[in-house]
Amino acid sequence: MIVITTPIAGQRPGTSGLRKSVQVFRQPGYLENFVQSLFDVLEHHKGATLVVGGDGRYFNDQAIQTVLRLAAANGFGRVLVGQGGILSTPAASAVIRSRKAYGGIILSASHNPGGPEGDFGIKYNAGNGGPAPEALTEAVYRRTQSIERYLGVESPDVDLGTLGNTLVGGMAVEVIDPVATHADLMETLFDFGAIRRLLGSGSFRMRFDAMHAVTGPYAHEVFVKRLGAPAASVVNGTPLPDFGGGHPDPNPTYAAELVAAMFAADAPDFGAASDGDGDRNMIVGRRFIVTPSDSLAVLAANAQLVPGYAAGLKGVARSMPTSAAVDAVAAALGIPCFETPTGWKFFGNLLDAGRITLCGEESAGTGSDHVREKDGLWAVLFWLNVLAVRGESVEAIVRDHWRRFGRHVYSRHDYEGVDAAAATALMARLREALPGLPGQKFSPGTVTLADDFAYTDQVDGSVTTGQGLRIGFDNGSRIVFRLSGTGTEGATLRVYLERFEADVQRHGTDAQQALAGLIATAEQLAGIAATTGRTQPTVIT
Numbered sequence: 001m002i003v004i005t006t007p008i009a010g011q012r013p014g015t016s017g018l019r020k021s022v023q024v025f026r027q028p029g030y031l032e033n034f035v036q037s038l039f040d041v042l043e044h045h046k047g048a049t050l051v052v053g054g055d056g057r058y059f060n061d062q063a064i065q066t067v068l069r070l071a072a073a074n075g076f077g078r079v080l081v082g083q084g085g086i087l088s089t090p091a092a093s094a095v096i097r098s099r100k101a102y103g104g105i106i107l108s109a110s111h112n113p114g115g116p117e118g119d120f121g122i123k124y125n126a127g128n129g130g131p132a133p134e135a136l137t138e139a140v141y142r143r144t145q146s147i148e149r150y151l152g153v154e155s156p157d158v159d160l161g162t163l164g165n166t167l168v169g170g171m172a173v174e175v176i177d178p179v180a181t182h183a184d185l186m187e188t189l190f191d192f193g194a195i196r197r198l199l200g201s202g203s204f205r206m207r208f209d210a211m212h213a214v215t216g217p218y219a220h221e222v223f224v225k226r227l228g229a230p231a232a233s234v235v236n237g238t239p240l241p242d243f244g245g246g247h248p249d250p251n252p253t254y255a256a257e258l259v260a261a262m263f264a265a266d267a268p269d270f271g272a273a274s275d276g277d278g279d280r281n282m283i284v285g286r287r288f289i290v291t292p293s294d295s296l297a298v299l300a301a302n303a304q305l306v307p308g309y310a311a312g313l314k315g316v317a318r319s320m321p322t323s324a325a326v327d328a329v330a331a332a333l334g335i336p337c338f339e340t341p342t343g344w345k346f347f348g349n350l351l352d353a354g355r356i357t358l359c360g361e362e363s364a365g366t367g368s369d370h371v372r373e374k375d376g377l378w379a380v381l382f383w384l385n386v387l388a389v390r391g392e393s394v395e396a397i398v399r400d401h402w403r404r405f406g407r408h409v410y411s412r413h414d415y416e417g418v419d420a421a422a423a424t425a426l427m428a429r430l431r432e433a434l435p436g437l438p439g440q441k442f443s444p445g446t447v448t449l450a451d452d453f454a455y456t457d458q459v460d461g462s463v464t465t466g467q468g469l470r471i472g473f474d475n476g477s478r479i480v481f482r483l484s485g486t487g488t489e490g491a492t493l494r495v496y497l498e499r500f501e502a503d504v505q506r507h508g509t510d511a512q513q514a515l516a517g518l519i520a521t522a523e524q525l526a527g528i529a530a531t532t533g534r535t536q537p538t539v540i541t
């Protein structure tokens with residue numbers, strides 16, 4: 001079947017694929033326009049295997065049926081689709097790799113709210129299991145603007161609820177267990193015996209909050225079924241199309257329920273949460289929140305305690321706005337540390353080339369070379385493995401880390417939904433001011449570096465520019481200004497604040513207090529209040 005159509009404007013994928021409101025996605029031909037453009041740009045996919053799944057949000061099931069009909073008409077030989085339309089982002093990556101698939105389509109808007117009034121999204125992952133490289137997403141975008149037809153087959157909806165094989169047109173469709181491949185992979189990396197003993201010891205309790213998003217089934221399988229944790233250890237464990245009305249982003253603002261439980265008198269020993277599509281993680285000890293930048297550093301410093309990483313790390317990488325905590329660990333271990341632009345795709349080449357083993361972002365993404373995505377469940381298991389071996393509390397482990405490596409006090413201030421033109425103007429003005437900043441004194445110190453971050457890929461030599469404005473001070477403090485590439489409404493300004501404390505006894509744990517000088521300097525430099533009309537960030541992490 002060939003449907004003649006006119007191109008749909010504005011389908012430029014952002015940091016993590018094409019993300020828009022459900023209302024936009026439900027326009028006739030909208031999804032088809034993007035998926036057909038992708039298939040038009042891919043090469044040699046005839047007869048190949050495609051992996052398809054999503055985070056279970058509203059419109060997921062319908063979108064999958066559309067993708068199946070287009071895939072069949074475009075000559076794919078087989079589609080592996082998660083039962084119930086479910087596949088977390090890291091699980092999709094694991095399935096692509098283990099089944100040696102051509103690539104995969106993940107239907108998700110990650111941590112953005114879901115439901116008829118919420119967001120929807122689609123992203124393509126390549127055969128290495130990782131996000132499509134920039135050149136491909138650009139080519140897809142160009143194609144979305146010139147496409148004049150899409151292909152489909154007439155075929156009834158596939159029953160996604162039942163495991164097994166069926167046909168759509170001439171294409172085989174295999175409904176697979178969405179959890180097994182990933183859970184099996186976890187067993188090869190972590191000491192499940194040691195974690196089982198910890199969870200069964202009677203003196204250790206955990207709380208994993210799936211936020212009514214995709215990780216519920218994964219957490220039940222791994223923590224409850226395979227590791228013997230009480231069923232009540234997993235909360236909000238049933239995926240709902242609207243995530244129960246919540247905002248499935250594991251940070252202190254949106255995972256307030258977890259934070260409250262972890263600060264209560266009868267708090268468990270270990271708390272964790274994951275996001276809409278299961279790639280982010282939040283780690284909380286009893287009355288102690290671990291920042292994602294510190295978490296990455298702690299995992300790197302303790303990797304030798306975990307079977308999958310006992311042989312040592314080849315190198316580590318972090319996104320530019322992530323704190324330098326992991327750099328300090330890399331220096332101590334004598335291994336390379338790479339600084340990449342925001343977004344997981346930039347880690348892909350380094351992982352594929354065997355240059356790094358662990359990587360992470362300040363936005364609660366942590367992962368390793370086991371897949372080509374960040375992986376929420378993996379990070380939680382890594383922490384559990386370290387806790388099981390060290391027999392100390394989360395807080396004790398982090399404080400010991402600060403004593404050894406110093407503390408990179410860190411916070412991110414988000415100004416969400418600001419006027420896009422105002423945000424662009426703010427960045428433009430600041431960019432112009434950068435050359436004049438080095439040598440200037442501010443309360444956090446003297447500016448030693450002021451640039452617009454550009455990255456040259458160490459493996460393929462490609463250059464990515466305009467990745468965020470960095471202002472570094474002589475004492476290791478830093479402010480970064482960046483506009484989000486994943487928002488769907490207006491613009492989101494992110495301000496990343498970091499200050500190095502070699503002597504950790506000097507300050508308490510209150511990051512906002514320790515960063516007050518930097519926060520004031522950020523305002524002084526950027527005039528956030530005057531430009532955006534906002535005197536306070538929407539979200540502080």
Ligand code: G1P
Nearest residue numbers: 015016343344361363484485486
């Ligand atoms: C955000 C995070 C970034 C992450 C991305 C996808 O992107 O900041 O680290 O890779 O979501 O999860 P942003 O909205 O900042 O472009």
Ligand code: ZN
Nearest residue numbers: 110111277279
């Ligand atoms: Zn996500």
